[in-house]
Amino acid sequence: MHYIGVDLGGTSIKAGIVDDSARILVDGKIPTRKEEGHERVLEDMAALCRDLMDQAGLQEKDIHSIGVGSPGPSDDKNGILIFATNLDFHNVPIRKKLQEHFNLPVHLENDANCAALAESVSGASRECKDSVLLTLGTGVGGGIVLNRKIYSGFNGAGSELGHMVIVNQGTLCTCGRLGCFEQYASATGLVRQTIEAIQQYPESLMNDLAGGDMSRVSAKTAFIAQRQRDATADRVVRQYIDYLSDGIVNIINILYPEMIVIGGGVSREGENLMRPLREAVLDKAFCHEVDNPRVVKALMGNEAGMVGAAMLGKINAGG
């Protein structure tokens, strides 16, 4: 059997057809014409799915279901995308619209939960029943997989792992709270911390790396300078890992999943990030008399959201 997965993003719509083993047969990408409204976007989405079926030589009877991952909470029961800020979509009946084109089940989920499911099906946590994906990008996102299914709470709005306060009365977050994890552990947060350190210690190598231009500071800057033994960069990275490990250990102490999977831009640092992070997590562990969850790098790339969306029909709906 085959499964269509769609990753609806603010810039592009990615879609693919995967097999029972979550292997991608065909995939494609088109721009999200969001300024033309959701009707247009959904027509484009349907056309992309039809194209992929044609490319793969498949018909509706060969397809089990369509899964759509969106950047916002979905009401899968009623087939509605509740809202997606960066698309300016509110209460869009995705299932109804797609079913005008396809006589197939349509499953909805937020994109971060889809990525967590993809890691669980064929990525880093494929051997684990319970795992949590944390993505360190513009924000901090992720999802919880319990008993190999997405856990999104009683209202389907979970999880918002980045919106956990770790610094009471700290930096204002986009969600309105002060001191959310996302403000400290995202790539954006790391860039802010790097710039603050450069402004305080302009002699730091990090300033040279950016050519004195703060708009050229990236989430890599501190890591690069740390490897060249810059003391200020070392402090920035250590502070960042302190924040990141605080949030991770919070999740561990609440959920004790078998594995925490780290994805997103910052995870590309690989072992330069993961080694000290594992040490910090172990150091902060509540209980040393039991096995503690493993902390590993994500394996799925940009296709995680699409593959996870495809797997919604197979895994999450119990199909």
Next chain:
Amino acid sequence: MHYIGVDLGGTSIKAGIVDDSARILVDGKIPTRKEEGHERVLEDMAALCRDLMDQAGLQEKDIHSIGVGSPGPSDDKNGILIFATNLDFHNVPIRKKLQEHFNLPVHLENDANCAALAESVSGASRECKDSVLLTLGTGVGGGIVLNRKIYSGFNGAGSELGHMVIVNQGTLCTCGRLGCFEQYASATGLVRQTIEAIQQYPESLMNDLAGGDMSRVSAKTAFIAQRQRDATADRVVRQYIDYLSDGIVNIINILYPEMIVIGGGVSREGENLMRPLREAVLDKAFCHEVDNPRVVKALMGNEAGMVGAAMLGKINAGG
């Protein structure tokens, strides 16, 4: 059918026999002779269970199972209490010892998870599939119930809801981390915050209420003085609710349970606590376009641990 529940505490062992509806038929309490070692404590526990069966006129064939709630993580698979700090117990084979006296299944769980299960079976969250109990006492404890069963993670060590950092680099916690929720939202934390406020503002009514003796400050002091319009007390209570709501909204944003149940000593303030707490939680909610979890006061009293332990055999083991 009937179920025996045992609540093993540092001071006393409470036990009871409940029916299928979690109603208590008989119960009893004996001191925990922990200084005489775990063998003695388990002999006493077995004798208490036998006494209760005699009182209720029941025999082994009338009993479905024995559940034991302990103040520490248990390995239910192997029937072992891993450790309990305030009993100085390590790797105690509770199941094996009890089964020397009773030919019955024996289930183990930590006491906070038992209390959460009791609220879910016959307390505040009895209508909810997914709920979280938070107890505000000496520490902050609690448990997670998902799909009406205790969720305690892959290693059975969860959850440690009090050990989530909400103040990075904050007050040192007993677990070794800095800034745990427990340090701010427990009754102990509230007493500390009250004493600090009195020392800074000795003209506060709270000082009079304590007769100038800081050892007489309790978790009630600030609430009593606030009702009498003491400005310092008002600030203490508001700050306390800010901390408490931070931790609660963290749990909500991670898990989105249908209900958060608040128990423990501080919850006895009732609506003086619950009303402003609900407002703060709603104010900090991530998403106002979905239903948010309800925050309610616990209904079970001191018998929660015992009733929940009894229900382990019925609910959690799928019996």
